[in-house]
Amino acid sequence: MVVELVFVGTELLLGNIVNTNAQFLSEQCAALGLTVYFQDVVGDNRERLALVFQTALKRSDVVILSGGLGPTEDDLTKETVADVWNLPLHRDERALEMLTAYFAQRNRQMTENNEKQALVPEGAVALYNKNGTAPGILMERDGKTIILLPGPPDELIPMFQEQVAPLLRQKRPEIIYSVMAKICGIGESQAETMILDLIDGQTNPTIATYAKVGEVHLRITAKAETEEDAQEIIRPLLETLKERFGENLYSTREEETLEEVVVNLLKKNQMTLCTAESCSGGMAASRIVNVCGASEVFLGGFVTYSNEAKQKFLGVRSHTLQTHTAISRETALEMAEGGARQMGADVCVSVTGLAGPGGEQGKPAGLVYIGCCCKGDSVVEKFHFRGNRAKVRTLAAIRALDLVRRCIIKKERNTEGGR
Amino acid sequence: MVVELVFVGTELLLGNIVNTNAQFLSEQCAALGLTVYFQDVVGDNRERLALVFQTALKRSDVVILSGGLGPTEDDLTKETVADVWNLPLHRDERALEMLTAYFAQRNRQMTENNEKQALVPEGAVALYNKNGTAPGILMERDGKTIILLPGPPDELIPMFQEQVAPLLRQKRPEIIYSVMAKICGIGESQAETMILDLIDGQTNPTIATYAKVGEVHLRITAKAETEEDAQEIIRPLLETLKERFGENLYSTREEETLEEVVVNLLKKNQMTLCTAESCSGGMAASRIVNVCGASEVFLGGFVTYSNEAKQKFLGVRSHTLQTHTAISRETALEMAEGGARQMGADVCVSVTGLAGPGGEQGKPAGLVYIGCCCKGDSVVEKFHFRGNRAKVRTLAAIRALDLVRRCIIKKERNTEGGR
Numbered sequence: 001m002v003v004e005l006v007f008v009g010t011e012l013l014l015g016n017i018v019n020t021n022a023q024f025l026s027e028q029c030a031a032l033g034l035t036v037y038f039q040d041v042v043g044d045n046r047e048r049l050a051l052v053f054q055t056a057l058k059r060s061d062v063v064i065l066s067g068g069l070g071p072t073e074d075d076l077t078k079e080t081v082a083d084v085w086n087l088p089l090h091r092d093e094r095a096l097e098m099l100t101a102y103f104a105q106r107n108r109q110m111t112e113n114n115e116k117q118a119l120v121p122e123g124a125v126a127l128y129n130k131n132g133t134a135p136g137i138l139m140e141r142d143g144k145t146i147i148l149l150p151g152p153p154d155e156l157i158p159m160f161q162e163q164v165a166p167l168l169r170q171k172r173p174e175i176i177y178s179v180m181a182k183i184c185g186i187g188e189s190q191a192e193t194m195i196l197d198l199i200d201g202q203t204n205p206t207i208a209t210y211a212k213v214g215e216v217h218l219r220i221t222a223k224a225e226t227e228e229d230a231q232e233i234i235r236p237l238l239e240t241l242k243e244r245f246g247e248n249l250y251s252t253r254e255e256e257t258l259e260e261v262v263v264n265l266l267k268k269n270q271m272t273l274c275t276a277e278s279c280s281g282g283m284a285a286s287r288i289v290n291v292c293g294a295s296e297v298f299l300g301g302f303v304t305y306s307n308e309a310k311q312k313f314l315g316v317r318s319h320t321l322q323t324h325t326a327i328s329r330e331t332a333l334e335m336a337e338g339g340a341r342q343m344g345a346d347v348c349v350s351v352t353g354l355a356g357p358g359g360e361q362g363k364p365a366g367l368v369y370i371g372c373c374c375k376g377d378s379v380v381e382k383f384h385f386r387g388n389r390a391k392v393r394t395l396a397a398i399r400a401l402d403l404v405r406r407c408i409i410k411k412e413r414n415t416e417g418g419r
Numbered sequence: 420m421v422v423e424l425v426f427v428g429t430e431l432l433l434g435n436i437v438n439t440n441a442q443f444l445s446e447q448c449a450a451l452g453l454t455v456y457f458q459d460v461v462g463d464n465r466e467r468l469a470l471v472f473q474t475a476l477k478r479s480d481v482v483i484l485s486g487g488l489g490p491t492e493d494d495l496t497k498e499t500v501a502d503v504w505n506l507p508l509h510r511d512e513r514a515l516e517m518l519t520a521y522f523a524q525r526n527r528q529m530t531e532n533n534e535k536q537a538l539v540p541e542g543a544v545a546l547y548n549k550n551g552t553a554p555g556i557l558m559e560r561d562g563k564t565i566i567l568l569p570g571p572p573d574e575l576i577p578m579f580q581e582q583v584a585p586l587l588r589q590k591r592p593e594i595i596y597s598v599m600a601k602i603c604g605i606g607e608s609q610a611e612t613m614i615l616d617l618i619d620g621q622t623n624p625t626i627a628t629y630a631k632v633g634e635v636h637l638r639i640t641a642k643a644e645t646e647e648d649a650q651e652i653i654r655p656l657l658e659t660l661k662e663r664f665g666e667n668l669y670s671t672r673e674e675e676t677l678e679e680v681v682v683n684l685l686k687k688n689q690m691t692l693c694t695a696e697s698c699s700g701g702m703a704a705s706r707i708v709n710v711c712g713a714s715e716v717f718l719g720g721f722v723t724y725s726n727e728a729k730q731k732f733l734g735v736r737s738h739t740l741q742t743h744t745a746i747s748r749e750t751a752l753e754m755a756e757g758g759a760r761q762m763g764a765d766v767c768v769s770v771t772g773l774a775g776p777g778g779e780q781g782k783p784a785g786l787v788y789i790g791c792c793c794k795g796d797s798v799v800e801k802f803h804f805r806g807n808r809a810k811v812r813t814l815a816a817i818r819a820l821d822l823v824r825r826c827i828i829k830k831e832r833n834t835e836g837g838r
Contacts, residue, residue, distance in 0.1 A: 011629050012441070012442075012458070013445055013449075013456065015442045015446025016446070016629055017629075018439055018442040022431070022434075022438055024434065026431070029434070036433075037467055038432075038461055040457065040458070040459055042457055045456075048456055052457070055474075070608075070630070071611075106804075107803055108606070111608055111609065111612055130807075131806045154807065154810050158807065208433065208435065209435070210434075280705070281705045281708025282703075282704035282705040285724075286702040286705055286722075289698070289699075300725055300728035302720075302721065303694065303708070303721070305708060305719045306717075306719055313719070355708075389709060393705070
């Protein structure tokens, strides 16, 4: 089954935003075993959008359009699609209820232009948008399936995953099943080299490599008549990957993030966590807090950006800062141990480094020390990250979370070994 | 002049990579005053690529294709373009020299398949690639300009900037100039309602609305013979926007972020900042730290996720937590005042709320209190954010930064008034 992806928005043609939806939807379609031959980007223009839509209809079974569902005059995806098929727009009572509730909950008044979002083409179904105002739309006609999704990724992604993917899955005669092996601590080209022999001549299952920031994901996909059969096809390959990547492989569940793995490990071991961050500036803490239920294990954190804060709140010694500077193995160690002590946590991870741009005092931008004190045992690792300030900080936060994960696993192993 | 962008590569259709070239080339074209109506993405397939190229030729003056210029069998952009125009491929001696030099410089041997990269269609010009092996190609024919660029961004970007942009600039008679009015504290539809009369019947300058997470951006664009004339055309409209949006308009510089404005305001007023975050979990601190030079004004922050941490590090009274709970105006106030005191900062912003999912103790998810203590004057604002956990937290961090901005501006005004 061939899917065509159409992205609507003049902001894409002006380069105001990166089209991350294209990557997301393409990856999702591939995972569902659907073929994408074309992606199109077109502006908020009725005539040109109609042209693109008609072309897509001719050459594809499913057309997914994203963007242009909002309340403004520029938003005309729904209107254009309805026009092409000569369908009148009707007010959808359920969609209107959702909209009204959305504004009521936020104590905001719904302006008149917002009501336009409750209109759907005749015969179409509104898709619930729990993260925004514009409902999605699903239409089936002349053997074609048309899906309209809102443009903002935080609305599009859950709507696709929860409402669209199950529907597209049903349309496939055979089952496509995939698992994602998520890897942290190894670069993309190294990871690829490690599995070259597995990729060579692959047919069923297949492996595809995805380079993510600070991580590498390997998607293993199998086709079979039943999900059980597909799992059976995948299992030996997955075992091989687990052997080759060892502890670097942190999850085989697609939805599970590195921070979720960390929170789950803490819960399992009844440990509490705190953070002591300098250059990452709260980013590691923020990722942990984004996990539902983090409050069971995460006590809090320090953002000790100034040397004074490092001394006052973490007890880093002035002698250490003078002798070794703030960006050193010794400071990272005292930050981790001091943080754990001050917060009364079982585990504390510390980050101190030079995010850049530009080096300082003979130290290069990207030099970062990450420390972890786990139930009294401490370790510090040294990294040289490449990239701009934001990227160095992001990589530091990811590797900080990863170090917590590794330290807890090590603790688990030692405890088991000691029994 | 209309430009069409064609991106060639099956990896884009599989979602293996994000198409950052699309954003780069679109933005560059906009800055050059060139109009982009369509972007197309197609795989490494001769037939489908030919179809896309022919369609682009019909409706655009300039077609820029990127990707598919490499040495492998999958790389067939050049071959397909030559096919469509029935042009033979000739070896370009200059291109071959470049290639040979590239390999020699790296002490690598040039394999036979690499020589294919020195072939160019008859009448075409090779563009020098200083960062890779595949030369770009420039062709002019039947009044159309065709530009082929390599796919890797670190090859495409310099080649475009150094060799393609100057050429395209010559093709334009007039200057295009734009400014961005950045707004925080007002939603997209409300903002648009406020400027409907200005958008109506606009020709030169024009206004375009961009909804960002927690912000609205308005791009005002003018065409003129000189940049000064364009600025003159924009000025009255910009003044009108400043009047209508008042303090909600935080910047008119495209590159300037909200956190940069906050850091600059702090520097200007010689104030220091700290953060005291609960549900935002360090995200406000992290955004501040991402600004180069934040260390001059940002001392550090507390992530007081547990009630104990709120008491111990910020001095929130246990009576306050018991009577009003952690998610209350009173707690936000004590967090801000306690944070400023403990860190010794002039300004402290606090965030406490329920990121969700799900409400607690009769309080809905998305309920967030943001406090700011600015040189002894405190204020707390109550928000109802909508969205998933990550979105609520992001919006809370943005509005926290925005509250700091407003408090400093208020302080500035009062100081001036008191003089």
